[in-house]
Amino acid sequence: MKKSIFLLLFVLSFSITLMAQGYKVGDKAQDFELMNIDGNTISMADYPDAKGFIVIFTCNHCPYSIAYEGRKIALAKKFAPLGYPVIAINPNDSTIVPQDSYSNMVKRAAEKDFPYPYLLDADQSVFQQYGATRTPHVYLLNKESGNLIVRYIGAIDNNYENAKKASEHYVEAAIEALLHGQNPDPEFTKAIGCSIKIKKS
Amino acid sequence: MKRLISKLLKISILLLSFSAFAETQAQQVEVRVLDFETFEPLLHKNNDTIYVINFWASWCVPCIKELPDFEKLNAKYADKNFKMILVSLDFKSALDSKLIPFIAEKGLKAAVLLLHAPDANAWINRVDPSWSGAIPASLIYKNEFRLFHEGGYTFSELDKIIKPLINLKQ
Numbered sequence: 001m002k003k004s005i006f007l008l009l010f011v012l013s014f015s016i017t018l019m020a021q022g023y024k025v026g027d028k029a030q031d032f033e034l035m036n037i038d039g040n041t042i043s044m045a046d047y048p049d050a051k052g053f054i055v056i057f058t059c060n061h062c063p064y065s066i067a068y069e070g071r072k073i074a075l076a077k078k079f080a081p082l083g084y085p086v087i088a089i090n091p092n093d094s095t096i097v098p099q100d101s102y103s104n105m106v107k108r109a110a111e112k113d114f115p116y117p118y119l120l121d122a123d124q125s126v127f128q129q130y131g132a133t134r135t136p137h138v139y140l141l142n143k144e145s146g147n148l149i150v151r152y153i154g155a156i157d158n159n160y161e162n163a164k165k166a167s168e169h170y171v172e173a174a175i176e177a178l179l180h181g182q183n184p185d186p187e188f189t190k191a192i193g194c195s196i197k198i199k200k201s
Numbered sequence: 202m203k204r205l206i207s208k209l210l211k212i213s214i215l216l217l218s219f220s221a222f223a224e225t226q227a228q229q230v231e232v233r234v235l236d237f238e239t240f241e242p243l244l245h246k247n248n249d250t251i252y253v254i255n256f257w258a259s260w261c262v263p264c265i266k267e268l269p270d271f272e273k274l275n276a277k278y279a280d281k282n283f284k285m286i287l288v289s290l291d292f293k294s295a296l297d298s299k300l301i302p303f304i305a306e307k308g309l310k311a312a313v314l315l316l317h318a319p320d321a322n323a324w325i326n327r328v329d330p331s332w333s334g335a336i337p338a339s340l341i342y343k344n345e346f347r348l349f350h351e352g353g354y355t356f357s358e359l360d361k362i363i364k365p366l367i368n369l370k371q
Contacts, residue, residue, distance in 0.1 A: 063258070063260055063292065133335045133351070134334055154322070155322060158319070158321075158323070159319040162319065186322075189322040190322050191321045192321040192334045193335055193336075194261060194336070195335035195336060195337070197263075
């Protein structure tokens with residue numbers, strides 16, 4: 001009994017440390033400079049007129065990312081004109097998943113005609129800084145007095161398998177809230193996703 | 202000569218029936234599809250049994266990599282108070298086309314069920330609040346002992362956890 005309580009405490013403290021990594025809602029997000037599929041690097045500073053960004057950690061191979069592809073495109077088309085462009089970032093190490101290599105990203109973007117930049121987090125520093133753990137994983141940033149503040153973290157909606165059956169459109173609702181000067185509710189959701197493939201050191 | 206022929210005949214019949222048996226085995230892979238409400242009680246049994254609940258999917262590379270280790274563990278503790286459940290998060294639409302053929306091909310012995318619960322935000326915390334939702338992930342529990350881990354396991358890591366649990370009393 002004593003032993004199991006001790007173990008439980010150990011596990012709990014471990015979980016809490018894990019949860020403390022990366023950004024939380026309300027944190028200030030750092031800009032990045034990553035290679036886009038057209039060979040140019042992109043930063044959020046390149047968008048002086050943006051009100052914020054829909055940063056989506058995603059990739060080629062993950063069925064959840066694929067299932068959300070149409071929805072990512074729809075978000076970009078709807079919200080870029082309203083000041084919230086989508087920026088997709090592939091955080092995976094392609095030696096583990098060859099499908100997620102830079103050349104396969106270029107191919108995929110061309111096939112699907114992505115209306116948003118698709119960047120490679122080549123040294124895997126950006127996803128770690130943000131605290132992304134899976135694909136797809138959304139960070140909605142809002143520009144407030146010159147800073148990029150994290151206002152929503154989580155899933156795009158509440159049905160990964162079938163877009164038509166989703167009853168909660170978290171990202172859309174969060175941006176609508178920001179456009180009306182309110183904070184998103186919910187500001188944090190979880191979703192099943194593919195683990196991010198980290199380069200073996 | 203006659204005896205030899207009859208012997209050969211017997212062997213070939215045996216072989217034939219064996220291959221037919223193997224085939225029906227593959228066809229007999231059954232996977233229950235559960236929603237979260239029906240699945241949840243499996244996370245809270247209190248019956249002196251060790252439960253190893255692994256969340257995976259047939260297309261998930263690190264999940265497939267660790268499956269043989271889970272199968273080995275399952276075989277090792279088969280005669281103990283030990284139960285392994287491989288909870289697939291494959292899409293329900295891929296049940297017959299992908300998941301069942303995968304289980305048959307790999308010859309998985311541990312129980313597999315498909316958790317069809319696409320509104321994941323509603324239930325991930327009910328498995329464990331520390332889970333971000335990435336797979337693989339595993340929950341090992343026995344009575345009030347509970348250990349959740351997001352990420353992969355090797356056989357020896359698993360075995361190190363299970364061994365002392367076997368004799369752990371309330």
